Amino acid sequence: MSNQERVAVGRSGGADACCxxxxxxxxxxxxxxxxxxxxxxxxxxVRLRLLSMIASxxxxxxCVCDLTPAFDLSxxxxxxxxxxxxxAGLIDCERRGTWVYYWLLPETTDRLAAVLTRPAQGATAxxxx
Amino acid sequence: MSNQERVAVGRSGGADACCxxxxxxxxxxxxxxxxxxxxxxxxxxVRLRLLSMIASxxxxxxCVCDLTPAFDLSxxxxxxxxxxxxxAGLIDCERRGTWVYYWLLPETTDRLAAVLTRPAQGATAxxxx
Numbered sequence: 001m002s003n004q005e006r007v008a009v010g011r012s013g014g015a016d017a018c019c020x021x022x023x024x025x026x027x028x029x030x031x032x033x034x035x036x037x038x039x040x041x042x043x044x045x046v047r048l049r050l051l052s053m054i055a056s057x058x059x060x061x062x063c064v065c066d067l068t069p070a071f072d073l074s075x076x077x078x079x080x081x082x083x084x085x086x087x088a089g090l091i092d093c094e095r096r097g098t099w100v101y102y103w104l105l106p107e108t109t110d111r112l113a114a115v116l117t118r119p120a121q122g123a124t125a126x127x128x129x
Numbered sequence: 130m131s132n133q134e135r136v137a138v139g140r141s142g143g144a145d146a147c148c149x150x151x152x153x154x155x156x157x158x159x160x161x162x163x164x165x166x167x168x169x170x171x172x173x174x175v176r177l178r179l180l181s182m183i184a185s186x187x188x189x190x191x192c193v194c195d196l197t198p199a200f201d202l203s204x205x206x207x208x209x210x211x212x213x214x215x216x217a218g219l220i221d222c223e224r225r226g227t228w229v230y231y232w233l234l235p236e237t238t239d240r241l242a243a244v245l246t247r248p249a250q251g252a253t254a255x256x257x258x
Contacts (some may be wrong), residue, residue: 022177023184025239032174032181040178045161048151051176052161055152093130109245116242118235 022115031083034100041088046071047081054102061103151244167241170217174208175200183220183231190232 027035042048045095053070056063066080085091090109093102156164182199183191197207200222209212211231219238222231 018144022181023235025181025185029174029178032177034179036172036174039168040172042166043172045158045165048161048168049164052154052156053258054149067217104152104249106152106195108248113245114202115244116238116245118239121236 021117021119023118032094035112035115038088038090038108041084041090044081046073046078047085049092050078050081051085053107055104055106061101064100066104067102150245150246150248155206164241164244167217167219170213170219173210175202176214177205179207179210180219180233182215184233184235184238190230191233193229196231 020037038094044055049070050067053067064075064078064082067082068075071078082091082093088108089105091102092105093100096099151164162254171180178199179196182196191206193207193211197204200207211220213221215222217237218234220231221234222229224230
């Protein structure tokens with residue numbers, strides 16, 4: 001699946017200055033727009049459950065045919081939610097024969113976790129550039 | 130300000146079983162509904178910037194009069210966004226005289242960060258592929 005529709009999270013030009021840290025320095029507008037797209041994708045109970053089912057699957061990936069039965073929703077509705085998760089860069093997928101298989105992109109959840117993590121109080125003298 | 134309209138994040142009955150961990154075990158429906166409300170509150174660039182401005186303020190709290198000038202938005206619109214953040218349990222506030230003062234409720238962002246954190250597996254060792 002193509003990357004071009006993905007949202008870039010925590011892009012910030014520099015080296016591996018991955019995560020500005022929402023709680024440390026005021027976000028600029030562009031960072032806020034990027035991050036908000038990902039949080040918005042998580043702002044729905046069905047999508048959260050789908051993400052959780054995919055992320056917690058032992059083998060690391062899940063057939064869409066194993067996701068749908070958990071919901072009282074049509075296959076197209078489930079597919080739409082999965083598409084939004086994919087566009088947010090939270091999951092990726094691959095078609096194999098009849099079915100599509102999904103897996104977590106942990107870089108994105110890692111970044112969100114980092115962005116929401118408070119700097120260790122007292123020991124803040126780490127990052128800056 | 131009352132607590133009763135707040136969303137409970139990561140409530141899970143047991144002891145201090147704070148965070149089920151979105152990535153570890155499939156969320157149940159109730160957990161997903163609770164969590165989704167908080168992520169939805171974060172799913173807007175203006176609210177993210179407001180939260181970030183509040184959280185990163187040195188003194189720990191911010192007068193609404195210092196928040197509004199950063200946006201091309203009316204005071205009522207800003208107040209509405211702040212109300213949604215408050216209802217999500219992300220911030221709290223107090224009126225003092227003319228102005229309302231806001232501060233972060235770090236328990237909520239801590240919980241979100243925990244929920245998004247992978248159990249220590251190969252955690253973050255994948256820096257430069």
